[in-house]
Amino acid sequence: MSNQATPWSSAMPEAQFQLMHDILAAPSPIGLEAAMTEGVLRPHFERIAPDGWGVKTFKGHAGIVLDTHPGRDDLFTVMVIGHADKIRMQVRSIGSDGKVWINSDSFLPTTLLGHEVSIFSEAPEAPGEYRRLDGGTVEALGAIHFADPKLRAGEKGVRKEQLYVELQIHGSDKKKQVEALGIRPGDSIIMNRPIRHGFSPDTFYGAYLDNGLGCFVAAEAARLVAEAEGARNIRMLFAAATYEEIGRFGSRVLVGEMRPDAIIGVDVNHDYVAAPGIGEKRMAPVEMGKGFTMSVGAIVSEQLNRRIETVAKDKGIPMQRDVVGADTGTDGMAGVLGNVDCAATSVGMPIRNMHTISESGCTRDVLACTHAVAETLLAMDAEESQTGALHEAFCSQHPRLDQARPMGHQGLPESD
Missing domain, CATH: 3.40.630.10 (Zn peptidases)
Incomplete structure (x- = not known):
């Protein structure tokens, strides 16, 4: 430059x-x-x-x-x-174990794992009013220990149907705990990663x-x-x-x-x-x-x-x-x-x-x-x-290629 x-x-x-x-x-x-x-x-x-x-x-x-x-x-x-x-993810369904199953939309599933997200949920009792839920991460496997050998070796990928948001729900009635938050199918989910300055000069990175x-x-x-x-x-x-x-x-x-x-x-x-x-x-x-x-x-x-x-x-x-x-x-x-x-x-x-x-x-x-x-x-x-x-x-003034001027060889470059 x-x-x-x-x-x-x-x-x-x-x-x-x-x-x-x-x-x-x-x-x-x-x-x-x-x-x-x-x-x-x-x-x-x-x-x-x-x-x-x-x-x-x-x-x-x-x-x-x-x-x-x-x-x-x-x-x-x-x-x-x-x-x-x-691009965003969406809530697909809520599992009995508290998992929030999601669609990956235009994200490559393997790029989502472990990343923090925000869920934007419309209040069931007040249509048009939105709440923001932070603290969840996108998961699919739980741990490498539970992955089959091909997945562990990189020979097999993560399917979009495996993706869910981990909200760290525990205790009894996990599904009801999630439902009590008002999270419903169709709620939008986006990455929680604002841009920041990068390592190299004049660069930046984020979602x-x-x-x-x-x-x-x-x-x-x-x-x-x-x-x-x-x-x-x-x-x-x-x-x-x-x-x-x-x-x-x-x-x-x-x-x-x-x-x-x-x-x-x-x-x-x-x-x-x-x-x-x-x-x-x-x-x-x-x-x-x-x-x-x-x-x-x-x-x-x-x-x-x-x-x-x-x-x-x-x-x-x-x-x-x-x-x-x-x-x-x-x-x-x-x-x-x-x-x-x-x-x-x-x-x-x-x-x-x-x-x-x-x-x-x-x-x-x-x-x-x-x-x-x-x-x-x-x-x-x-x-x-x-x-x-x-x-x-x-x-x-559209270009007229029938009026293009003929070109000839421009000569060999000078030798060093």
Whole structure:
């Protein structure tokens, strides 16, 4: 990385790290995301928003949008979107021995064992009132002594049906003790591991980087645009969607409601170089600590990518290209899935150990992504000011491969 004193080549300020911590720590399992959107993001939006900007919420889900020009459907509109929902476990049933049997959802069962969790239970006598129960751990075997030889040797894995939460219940009527707490099938369970600074410089680790980081980038990009007195000529929507982890349903609703002309989905990406057994499969050499990522392929708009890449080059923001196939795997697909005509792409940050309790990332990548998004928005705002023709540009300037110029051999490299 460059030695130039830029935010993405420096340590993240502690106050900014605390905001990232608070966003990631908000308990927002799928379907119950308001702790993040209303509890953390909305106050942040209200602190940074200039006069005239507005916050939009929705009836059917807890998604939230900071809108720079409410009601101005005539303006070219860009939506920056992360997702607030976290993968979670759910109570399946309660055993006679006090075990709380659970579903593992999108977690790999073997990564859950022994980790602390929080159960969020709706009060049976007061629907809509939630309680939090801490102190449980996810278990499956009890002890290595009770595992069969193949499991002990690593030749056999843990099945999701074996998972339960250990609440240390003892004494008589163990099932009734659990039922007396009001724990019921369907209650949400999430990992209890807020992020903390990592061992290596400018790193951090913990649960649920996926995808509080995308919401953090959207929120901080909004702050940077506000401080630069941007959004004078185009409408910008800074959004936190819901239901991404079960099919990107929330972002489809946001896009259907707001109908943006362009979407920049922000989500975590994989460090393919460090992923065990993956690096040698000739994946794109995306790596933590080397900058933000930009998706290439699938439904990605080359025009939108061109603007992002131009800004990254002009500002010296480190960027990595990630190859995607038929699907970006992110809310960048929301326009296509929601049948809304818009240019779209996906940017993100490489992390390790996705969907585990020990996801890890680099703050410099997060800052690179944040500033790349903000600078792209400001550049598009300036472009609209100069030309007044962003709508027309995106409609008429699709790349023409029939106009690609022929290339010849560029010569052999000079010998040492």
